[in-house]
Amino acid sequence: MAGAGSQHNKAHKAGRRAGRSAREKHKDSKDAGGRAPIKSGAGVQQRRADRLNSAKQVRESKRAALLASRRAAAPPRVVALFPLSDSLDVTAAWASLLAACGAPEATGSHSPPRPVTVTTSDARRSRLTLLPPPPVPGDALGALDLARAADCVLLLADGDGGLGEDVERVLATLRALGLPGAIGAVVSGAPPADLKARSAAKKRAAALLARVAAPEVRVMAADGPADWAALVRHLADAAPAVPGWRQHRPQLLVEGAELAGEGGGSDGTVTLLLRGYVRNLGLSVRQAVHVPGAGDFALSQIDALPEPGRGRDGMDADPAVLATAGPEERANLDRENVPDPLAGEQTWPTEEELVEAEAERRAAAKLKKRRLPAGTSEYQAAWILDEDEGSETGSEAGAGSDEAMEEGAPAGVPLAEDDVDSLLNGGAEGTEADMDYAEDEEEEEDDLAARRHMVQDDQEYPDEVGGAGLAVWE
Template sequence: MIAHGHVLCGQVPGDHKIVSVDDEADCAQLIRTLAEAHPSAPLWRRQRPCLLVYAAHFYPAADDTGTLTLTGYVRHLGLSANQIIHVPGAGDFQIDRIEGAQEPTALGAAARVTKGDSSMEASGPGLVVFPDPAARDEVIRENEADPLAGEQTWPTDMEMQEAEQQDKKKRRLPRGTSEYQAAWITEDIVGEGESSEDDEEEEDAAGDDDQDDVRSLAGTRAGTEAGGLMSEFGGDDTEVDDMADDEEGSADVGVDLKQRWREQQDDVMFPDEVDTPRDIGARVRFAKYRHLKSWRSSGWDPKESLPREYSQVFAFQNHKRAHKRCGTIAAAEAVGGPEDCHGVPAGTYVTVHVARVPTAAAAAAVARGELPPLAVFGLLQHETKLSVVHFSVRKAAALEDPLPNKTEMLLVTGLRSYTAQPIFSTDEPSGSRFKMERFLHPGRQIVLSVYGPICFGPLPVLAFLRGPDGSLRLAASGTLRSCDPDRLVIKKVVLSGYPVKVHKKKAFVRWMFFNPEDIRWFRPVELWTKHGRRGRIKASIFAPLHDIMQNLRYFSCGASVQEPMGTHGTMKCMFDGFVTQQDAVCMSLYKRTFPKWPADTAAGSFC
């Protein structure tokens, strides 16, 4: 029995008494224990006021809004008229005033209010509480973005001249080459590997520990957003992002379920591996990706290359300190009386007047009729503002279908419910960055990241999938982790190739790239094999210059140019140890990913 008691205590939180039921007397003792036990409310309910609504009425105004009256008991904490309340199905609203209401009593029951009970007199029909205009909370959803915050000053003429001089590259041309002939020689012919200094730089790029840990694959002109690269190839950032969205999740409705099963199995067997596209260059497809020398120690600025939506969200310098302060304010408002806190204590029967409620939003609350009481929660300070919210969840055991990244879900917390398309990431207790997961695998603890209103934990969450007929299926359950826009969710892709010819530490690798331009572009990135070797791409083949310039009708000369091998993507690689043909050569690239911005961020969208 002691062993079973430990198991039950681990599953049911709180301090409970274990009772044996071996005979009739024990059964009677169990019944008495259940009758006398008072279940305690969870912490997230105890730190917020709640109004159990038994009656709701709507009084329309001249426009498409009106006044919604909610009558019921105040529970948990005292309700302040300065607080924002959340009406399920309607949204977040300010309180216009709080009036005392006549408490309903059973037929024939004696009056329970005595003349000397001042607390009950304060909750009678004569009670009217108005908010304090100076201390009243505002319904603020989005942050006001400064459109000039990201502007850069135009460079001066001197800076432009210096930049042009730096861009000019010194080219070594064959003797006797005229100015007209030199104009036909492209940078691809003479710009790669002519000087020994370039070779030394390439050696340093692969093996030096003193180099920069983070490399932007878009180059210095393009920056981390790859703007220069996309303008060079005639594309834009939107097209690249669309292709990335198609790859990282099959959340569209038209995707076959069997295809999702295959993608999930591939993600388990070959995590993060993707195929290099053939219809578009890898340097264009992966323009926004970068290489990290060390996943743990390489730097990554959380304020770097943020999307435009990040200017509309709120963030805390210290989330725990803000939570403690908001809880202290709510507790102080709950203790005082109507004169000093502009509210009513818990246990009173009141009517809350909510002004400027849209007619369509109020219909959901009024149409409940004889349904169970509606729970209207008073929100803590800042709990109407948008931020990036993270939930730690686990996939439901009853759900067997694959659940890809960015699947549309109905997230139901203790306070509100809203539809979102979360991104999945690993749930690690420590670390500065977290790897994006393409599927919600069973048995794993995963973090869901969404744009949503700020909420303070502990707070439960249930994630539901909505069927074609409107039915709901439980997909995952968990708790609130944090509200932190600076949490780095990194998408990792692995490009793989296979050695077709091996000689000691050298290998000729194919199927990673399909043109020499991509090989040159990704040349600084470190390679690794599944057997633990490290290496780099090496310029290996020396071609006579007259063979390269034959199509340009140049004269032959004895100069030689160092080029990455192969016109079909074959490249020569050097590793730190012996390589076998059974091995696979891989390249890791990383990019920060963000949740999808909600289609509607109005006050009634998160209800």
């Protein structure tokens, strides 16, 4: 009896062996009760293209906003011009660089170059701070000042591959201290149509820069306005290579400075106002800053100025105060600890102590007058005690000196006791002493001859000698 819990066997499925009628019936049922087909047509394709275009526009707008915010907050890129040859016309190259940037200062090309901040005339509107080369060619200190402030160094090379005097030494100094990113510009003087001459000049300049600067320096032509425009675009887009020693502390490239309160306050100090962009790390008002050539100073206030644009100066607007520091919050400018004599702390000696120590040293270095026997060498004199080192010896030497002085001995030459006795007792003992000296000399000569013979045997037959070698002292 079939019930709810009874077994229901699966119906037999013929599969591909089913008859034609079964297959047609299955097909009809699938077409009738299947899912709806995917929509297709011109309207569907248009809507898909609209979605892709909308997504692209949103992505580009976000990217443009991000780039605009970065460019607004980032300081201008500092580019320093450094010629490698004395035959280059630096003034003409400076004017061409300014003209490629679209700067109005390019009209006064005959004036001496000076630092200037420009905005490129292309769609990027990038800002560059251009630093002229040192006024004296081969000036190592001027080149170091440029490299310390620059984000990129533009190495201006001659098409002939020439190198100026002392330039290689200056570049070696820059490499030792950390050279920032460098780009080579070749002024070949060849017309733009002469591609062969331009290519040869670039190869010579690349070989020169690989030897004196760095092997990975990119070399570009700088003969015409188009070449200078391409060079400026590369300067604006290239990623700066900042040395490691500049990444660990903030830096302010001063673009303007003035004194506030020139009359001085109650303590005789004035306030120095510096204007510029803070680079690398952030600057805190509690930090001390070092002004080259002036020393260390404490900050009292940090203001934010609006970005200067064309035709207006950022100093005309009211600055926004970012941070202030009171007298108790400012950095301590003491570079030496105050020693505590009660705690046994040491410090540098004063000028009076140095003078006193020098006087004592000179007094101790003076030669002491000593009375020595005649013919005494400096080595033997070192073993003779002074008068104050032994009371008995000193008294005996004094007595002998007095007697020697009485007998007519030379001043300053004390005589030994044997010499004194010989003088007092007569010349017989002196003759015997002379004979003793002669016998002693003969014995010493025999001893030296025997030792020489032993040393000679030791050198000729080293294996037959069991003991250590002997040394002969003459």
